[in-house]
Amino acid sequence: MTSLPQNRTAKKLGLVIDLDVCVGCHACVISCKEWNTGGYGSALSDQHPYGADVSGTFLNRIHSFEVAPEGGQIIGEAGDARVVHFPKSCLHCEDAPCVTVCPTGASYKRVEDGIVLVDEDKCIGCGLCAWACAYGAREMDLAAGVMKKCTLCVDRVYNETLKQEDRVPSCVRTCPVNARHFGDLGDPNSDVAIMVVERGGFDLMPEQGTRPTNKYLPPRPRTSLSDSAPIIPLAENTEGARGFFAWLDKTLDRI
Amino acid sequence: MHPAYSIIVFTTLSGLGYGLAVVLGLGFLDPSLLMTKLAYLTSLALISIGLAASLLHLGNPQRAWRALSQWRSSWLSREGVMAIATFIPLTFSAALAIFADRHDVILGFITVLGALVTVYCTSMIYASLKTVDSWHTKLTPLCFLLFSLAGGFLFASAFVGNGLVEELLALLFVFLALIAKLVWRNRATTLLPISTPETATGLGFIGKVRLFERPHTLDNYLTREMGFRVARKHAAKLWVIAFICGVVLPILALLLAMTIGEGLTAQIALVFSVIAYVLGILVERWLFFGEAKHAVMNYY
Numbered sequence: 001m002t003s004l005p006q007n008r009t010a011k012k013l014g015l016v017i018d019l020d021v022c023v024g025c026h027a028c029v030i031s032c033k034e035w036n037t038g039g040y041g042s043a044l045s046d047q048h049p050y051g052a053d054v055s056g057t058f059l060n061r062i063h064s065f066e067v068a069p070e071g072g073q074i075i076g077e078a079g080d081a082r083v084v085h086f087p088k089s090c091l092h093c094e095d096a097p098c099v100t101v102c103p104t105g106a107s108y109k110r111v112e113d114g115i116v117l118v119d120e121d122k123c124i125g126c127g128l129c130a131w132a133c134a135y136g137a138r139e140m141d142l143a144a145g146v147m148k149k150c151t152l153c154v155d156r157v158y159n160e161t162l163k164q165e166d167r168v169p170s171c172v173r174t175c176p177v178n179a180r181h182f183g184d185l186g187d188p189n190s191d192v193a194i195m196v197v198e199r200g201g202f203d204l205m206p207e208q209g210t211r212p213t214n215k216y217l218p219p220r221p222r223t224s225l226s227d228s229a230p231i232i233p234l235a236e237n238t239e240g241a242r243g244f245f246a247w248l249d250k251t252l253d254r255i
Numbered sequence: 256m257h258p259a260y261s262i263i264v265f266t267t268l269s270g271l272g273y274g275l276a277v278v279l280g281l282g283f284l285d286p287s288l289l290m291t292k293l294a295y296l297t298s299l300a301l302i303s304i305g306l307a308a309s310l311l312h313l314g315n316p317q318r319a320w321r322a323l324s325q326w327r328s329s330w331l332s333r334e335g336v337m338a339i340a341t342f343i344p345l346t347f348s349a350a351l352a353i354f355a356d357r358h359d360v361i362l363g364f365i366t367v368l369g370a371l372v373t374v375y376c377t378s379m380i381y382a383s384l385k386t387v388d389s390w391h392t393k394l395t396p397l398c399f400l401l402f403s404l405a406g407g408f409l410f411a412s413a414f415v416g417n418g419l420v421e422e423l424l425a426l427l428f429v430f431l432a433l434i435a436k437l438v439w440r441n442r443a444t445t446l447l448p449i450s451t452p453e454t455a456t457g458l459g460f461i462g463k464v465r466l467f468e469r470p471h472t473l474d475n476y477l478t479r480e481m482g483f484r485v486a487r488k489h490a491a492k493l494w495v496i497a498f499i500c501g502v503v504l505p506i507l508a509l510l511l512a513m514t515i516g517e518g519l520t521a522q523i524a525l526v527f528s529v530i531a532y533v534l535g536i537l538v539e540r541w542l543f544f545g546e547a548k549h550a551v552m553n554y555y
Contacts, residue, residue: 003325003327003328019458024468029470053473053474054472054473055471055473055474055475055476056475057476058470058471058475061470061471061475062470063466063468063469063470063554063555064466064467064468065452065456065458065464065465065466065467066464066465066466066467067456067458067461067462067463067464067465068462068463068465069461069462069463070462070463081462082461083467084456084458086456086554088470088554097384097385097386099328100328100329101328101329101330101331101380101383101384102325102328102329103321103322103323103324103325103329103331103332103335104318104321104322104324104325104332105321105324105325106321122318122321123314123315123318124313124314124315124316124318124319124321124322125313125314125315126312126313126314126322126331127312127314127480128329128331128380130476130477130480130481131256131384131386131387131480131481131549132384132385132386133386133551134385134386134450134455134550134551135551135554136477136481136551136554139475139476139477140314140476140480141314142314142476144314145313145314145315146314146315147314202457203457204454204455204456204457205450205454205455205550205553206454207449207450207454208385208386208449208450208550209385216457218457218458218460219458219461
């Protein structure tokens with residue numbers, strides 16, 4: 001059934017992604033592909049993996065953006081231009097348009113925790129859900145002819161055969177800098193919800209009206225280079241020199 | 256957006272087929288004439304080819320029957336249900352005309368209603384997508400419906416040969432379709448996209464956002480499907496071709512046929528108007544997809 005749950009789900013499992021911390025190492029991309037190619041549903045295929053025109057299905061990708069304030073192209077003026085690494089996977093939207101456009105009932109949003117999934121046995125591979133998603137969260141697997149998307153590692157987070165610390169999505173478990181956090185965003189007392197409030201977490205493309213569950217934490221403001229650099233370059237500064245060095249400084253100045 | 260041939264053929268041919276079904280359902284054509292019987296068969300053939308073509312782009316076409324299940328929420332599903340539902344009264348009407356030389360008003364009315372709703376559902380598959388600004392307007396279904404009706408009356412004129420009423424209505428609907436499409440295109444070319452790289456990343460509070468590095472070195476499904484740009488290079492030329500084929504030539508051919516009245520030349524002119532119109536709509540549909548910009552490209 002592709003209608004969204006009648007009542008908004010109380011539990012909203014999702015990710016909080018910290019753009020201040022992400023270093024763009026792509027470890028989560030590889031870890032995601034590794035886990036999900038052997039887990040839920042069909043494998044994540046690659047096309048021409050050893051050819052000239054390589055492509056493949058991924059559920060999580062890292063983009064890198066340059067963000068330049070007005071006049072920020074010049075270092076030290078009006079704040080600096082900076083690079084922000086930007087991980088992107090399914091946001092498990094509350095009003096997920098990918099779910100309601102599905103003609104077969106393959107796409108659904110779980111009532112119990114809000115995870116958006118695809119029942120691959122029902123998917124006809126029409127691609128309309130990928131057209132309906134503004135975030136590029138869905139990719140058609142060209143080998144299987146079915147739509148693939150982030151499952152929030154539903155086969156890990158409830159998996160009692162795994163150790164407690166492993167019961168989080170693969171991308172979260174693997175991130176070497178803790179830029180990705182997993183939890184229940186429907187519970188205001190959860191770590192992730194508190195983090196969102198404290199750091200001013202935001203939605204991507206709120207104007208699309210999708211009400212994403214996943215939140216992004218903004219990069220922290222930086223001290224401008226012009227503020228941190230001393231007025232006299234360090235190598236020129238001899239203030240505070242005493243004894244032999246003070247004498248040497250004076251003598252050499254005189255020469 | 257990537258203009259898949261199967262989708263272009265599907266929306267064009269089934270649109271024309273349902274347009275012709277509307278004209279037939281309204282009882283414009285005398286059911287005792289051979290040409291009317293052929294018109295019914297043409298309508299059924301156009302719709303069938305269109306629907307068959309629509310299956311070609313599916314990853315798993317053998318499960319296509321499942322697409323009839325979610326009519327409560329999905330316009331694609333509604334389209335499938337209505338397409339098949341309309342087939343039934345249309346087939347009965349065709350059988351009645353072919354075997355009994357009759358036109359049933361009630362059956363015809365159901366066909367008209369079904370055909371119009373089907374075309375509306377087809378257009379809403381695209382118009383309901385908020386991710387494609389140029390499609391997300393009530394003008395999209397209006398254009399689809401008018402194109403469908405214009406095509407229906409052009410086809411009908413060609414089958415009748417000397418039907419002044421059909422020819423005048425064909426002229427009227429081609430003209431109305433042109434106006435609707437001009438307004439649609441004017442909106443599409445002047446609109447400000449609702450999403451930008453700044454809203455897509457949420458980083459607009461720092462400054463202007465520009466892609467520094469793609470997530471991958473080559474294309475992926477998303478860039479192939481949503482980032483199609485080939486037609487955009489020739490968009491102005493293709494638009495002129497669509498305008499000449501879809502509007503200028505059919506109108507000239509119609510006027511010529513109306514002046515001559517009847518006979519072989521008039522018949523040829525009317526057939527020519529249909530061929531030109533179909534070509535025009537195919538190009539228009541190519542542009543409809545090829546020129547459409549998807550919100551996900553704010554990340555690329």
